[in-house]
Amino acid sequence: xxxxxxxxxxxxxxxxxxSGKIKKRSARRGHILGKMSRKAKRxxxxxxxxSDSDAKKIRRLLPYG
Numbered sequence: 001x002x003x004x005x006x007x008x009x010x011x012x013x014x015x016x017x018x019s020g021k022i023k024k025r026s027a028r029r030g031h032i033l034g035k036m037s038r039k040a041k042r043x044x045x046x047x048x049x050x051s052d053s054d055a056k057k058i059r060r061l062l063p064y065g
Contacts, residue, residue, distance in 0.1 A: 004063040004064070006061070006062060006063060006064060006065075007061035007062065010058060010061040010062055011061075011062060011065075013025065014050075014058060014062065016062060016065035017049075021049045021050075021055070022049060022050040022054075022055045022058055022059075023047050023048075023049055023050075024047060024048060024049070024050055025047055026043075026044040026045070026046065026047065026048060027044075028044060029041075029044050
């Protein structure tokens, strides 16, 4: 059987933790941050985890994660 290809764009953006959860970076952190409050930007520094339904789809893109 052939090897499965990893989706490189997903691999650069998402990490699989040791417990098996998928960790992601917060959205809305790219640009136009001057109009956001300090508190909002501070909250966006924290990474979060994908929901179980989304994680199921992503696992197909990261077969060796």
